Amino acid sequence: MIMESIGLTPSTLVFIVLGLTLAAFMWGRFRYDLVALAALLGSVMLGLVPADDAFMGFGHPAVITVAAVLVISRGFERSGVVDIIANQVLKVGERLLLQLLVLVGTVVVLSGVMNNVGALALLLPVAMRLAREHNTSPSLLLMPLAFGSLLGGLTTLIGTPPNIIISTYRGNVTGENFGMFSFTPVGVVVALVGLVFIVLVGWRLTPKRSGQASTEEMFDTANYLVELKVTEESKANGLTLHQLHDELEETIPVLAVVREDNRRAGYSFHGVLQEGDILLLEAGPDELKLLEDKVGLSAIAEPEEDNETDRDEADSENGASQPLDERQPVDTEGLQLIEAVVRSDSMMVNRSVRQLRLNQQFGLHLVAVARDGGRLKQRLRDIRFQTGDVLLLQGSENEIADSLATLGCLPLANRELHLGQPRKLALSIGIFALAILAMLFDLLPAAVAMSSAALISLLIGVLPLREGYQAIDGPVIVLLAAMLPVGEALETSGGADIIADALLRFGVEWPIIVSLAGLFILSMLLSNVVNNAAAALLMAPIAASLAKGFGVSLDPFLMVVAVSASCAFLTPIGHQSNTLVLGPGGYQFGDYWKLGLPLSLVVMVVAIPAILWVWPL
Known part of the structure; x- marks a missing residue:
């Protein structure tokens, strides 16, 4: 065995792996899912995790429950539950405090009954629209909204993965899991106090980023759109747009082709270019x-005298851009442009346009x-997308929503709210209510109840099967499944006892509440640099060893871990909700702690x- 050959104790090896x-x-x-999988396989090779148990985590109740909750959350979105709420949120008016109260309060409530990232994703476009309609900087709304989604997750078992993990861990130790609403008394108090703090004080600590409230301001689109004419000598004459891109060896978006006063969007133009065609495209000086050197296209300097009047009339009717030297700001709605933010689970991350x-x-x-609140100036083909990037895209109005969903992007602008079908709306709520009742009366374990609800939703058509699979966040599932055996190795190797003994020696002369505060701070700091689920997995055995050392109840220590693991308020990488608002809010890495530290x-x-009041020692 490798562990014996290198002469290190199991606990030492666990600390090295962690x-x-x-x-x-x-x-x-x-x-993070690849890192977690590497940690698991390394633990198996070192003999810390039995090979036969290496992949038991993929069938663990906590993992199954998280996957089922993600499917149910997508069903809520599909059935129109949240759209009804969002439609009301848009009516709050221009007072910032009222906007914050309604937005953050709504996301707190939604995060208690669905995945908190899903709740944020549904209200993020609403917040962006509010900011644009009332000329408010989105940065004042988005960080409070993200933090509110984390607070709301504290209120129920299914609100956030750490609660599910802690509940399952308690069941393994004591034989009885925490229930659906065991987290509610403490979670509601913390969420309400956090909500009041954010609305009255916290938003003043967020940076006010200007110039992010509209597509034209963020991307300065009008200054980059140019008109180019295809002449008889142009190499572009006779080429399709696809062939044009091949000749250029560059992805330069052709937004529209104007031919004989008729304007066609670039994505729907499949013919060949002809002499006299005018291309409206997005291009800088390079x-x-x-375009001029390789395919013989050059910008139109001034309108042709012969058909200047006709061109003006055509532009008025068709919405085409004016020539470069005298055009008005571009009608982006007519060009079917849409903003979208790259999610952390997007297939676009670390890939380029050409690869995708x-x-x-x-x-x-x-x-x-x-990115980071400013437009990237480098060539589009050279950009490798990152989580939180805001993209300006053009596509078919009928297909763009499906394309964004497949790519893992969240639309921010021009997102229309559509009420779901009343029948599916009622079915979605009814199925979820039955699952909750089954859990409350101990008829079914959480994993079975939530999985049954997800399955029924798929069978009766509340959610299409394809979207059900898309809703399951693969990286999070792999992270949980891989880190569960590693977390158990921390306990079985004696590593958790070593850390707990160090905390006991430190806190032996102090009241137990001081040790609880130390456990809270340690877990909170960990959750800001790793996934909160991973933080809960690693801290639960330490909390149990600490409670055993003091000879007191396990419950308050586990509850401290559950709450603190969800307090990822200090960095944009601590939680997906924080990352999701990074680009749209124009935030920088160091902006988060300004509100996050006081809130923590x-x-x-x-x-x-x-x-301690609800779960006494």
């Missing part, structure tokens, strides 16, 4: 030189990319006494 795993999480070079074949496979033209302290000060 140290390398945490370093890889913080480095961010590799996705791209313009490339956006145009050929998805029918999408990439017009521009914004408020949560700790409120949560620990509330836990």
